[in-house]
Amino acid sequence: MPKLPAPPLPAPLKTPPPLPGQGNGEAGPLEDAKQAGITVVDWVDERTSLSGAARWLMFRKVPKGTNWFYTLGSATMFAFLNQVVTGVFLAMYYRPEPAGGAYESVRYITNEVFLGQFVRGMHKWGSSVMVVLVFLHMGRTFFFGAYKYPRELNWVIGVVLLILTMVMAFTGYLLPFDQRAFWATTVGVNINGTGPLIGPYLSDFLYGGTEFNATTLSRFYAIHMLIVPGLIAALIGAHLYLVAKLGTTAPPWQKLHKRHELIETEV
Numbered sequence: 001m002p003k004l005p006a007p008p009l010p011a012p013l014k015t016p017p018p019l020p021g022q023g024n025g026e027a028g029p030l031e032d033a034k035q036a037g038i039t040v041v042d043w044v045d046e047r048t049s050l051s052g053a054a055r056w057l058m059f060r061k062v063p064k065g066t067n068w069f070y071t072l073g074s075a076t077m078f079a080f081l082n083q084v085v086t087g088v089f090l091a092m093y094y095r096p097e098p099a100g101g102a103y104e105s106v107r108y109i110t111n112e113v114f115l116g117q118f119v120r121g122m123h124k125w126g127s128s129v130m131v132v133l134v135f136l137h138m139g140r141t142f143f144f145g146a147y148k149y150p151r152e153l154n155w156v157i158g159v160v161l162l163i164l165t166m167v168m169a170f171t172g173y174l175l176p177f178d179q180r181a182f183w184a185t186t187v188g189v190n191i192n193g194t195g196p197l198i199g200p201y202l203s204d205f206l207y208g209g210t211e212f213n214a215t216t217l218s219r220f221y222a223i224h225m226l227i228v229p230g231l232i233a234a235l236i237g238a239h240l241y242l243v244a245k246l247g248t249t250a251p252p253w254q255k256l257h258k259r260h261e262l263i264e265t266e267v
């Protein structure tokens with residue numbers, strides 16, 4: 001015999017919902033705080049529908065065999081964010097003046113500013129970390145064949161990101177404006193000048209003239225802290241959009257494994 005569903009409760013036995021302003025009588029401050037958070041998020045979401053975009057970006061399927069090597073892209077991104085945050089604090093004290101100001105302001109940051117040496121160290125070592133990570137990430141995508149269809153455009157964006165990362169490292173090297181920074185930059189720009197076709201124009205652009213002059217330092221500073229970080233941030237956005245849209249590549253051995261399975265079933 002099929003069991004009949006229980007009849008609904010008569011209305012007087014049901015607990016009525018609380019009247020507006022009455023609450024449910026049990027909520028403590030913690031519950032109130034949670035509700036406030038949810039209300040704010042709901043309020044924003046009702047007006048923007050951003051939760052859909054966040055779900056699309058973050059709740060994705062990842063291929064079988066995804067491993068630690070897939071974290072190198074995010075690690076590079078966090079190295080970049082570290083550069084942005086520490087760079088902002090350094091910019092509060094740095095002065096791009098060639099006649100002693102730049103060198104003196106860096107000395108001041110290192111020796112006088114509260115946590116200055118720490119923040120400068122984070123920025124200096126962070127730059128090397130970012131360069132190493134970007135190469136490791138590129139190696140991962142290359143060896144896993146992630147540059148192939150349909151991800152060619154993401155590879156090309158990656159190449160531009162790699163060049164921009166190198167530009168950041170090169171332009172940042174001049175900023176302490178000590179002897180090493182000056183001469184290393186002179187050598188670097190001269191090497192640029194020997195490049196075919198655009199080489200001489202590039203070195204004239206970097207110097208802001210035909211040789212190192214009073215405007216060179218501020219030019220490097222503008223490239224280092226405005227132009228290139230802006231471009232990198234925009235390109236990381238495009239890069240991540242494509243990663244979310246196309247998904248990540250399965251490791252090559254995973255594909256091999258699948259091919260064997262296919263062959264076996266076909267046989």
Ligand code: HEM
Nearest residue numbers: 070072073074076077138141146155158159161162248249
């Ligand atoms: C600032 C530099 C970069 C950042 C922040 C960055 C970030 C990321 C992130 C977070 C991912 C997804 C997770 C992963 O696969 O690791 C990714 C994927 C990818 N990146 Fe980068 N990336 C950068 C530079 C590069 C470079 C230099 C290349 C190659 C020239 C590149 C090519 C790719 C490709 C092809 C994918 C797709 C991987 C797949 O489908 O499995 N990226 N990137």
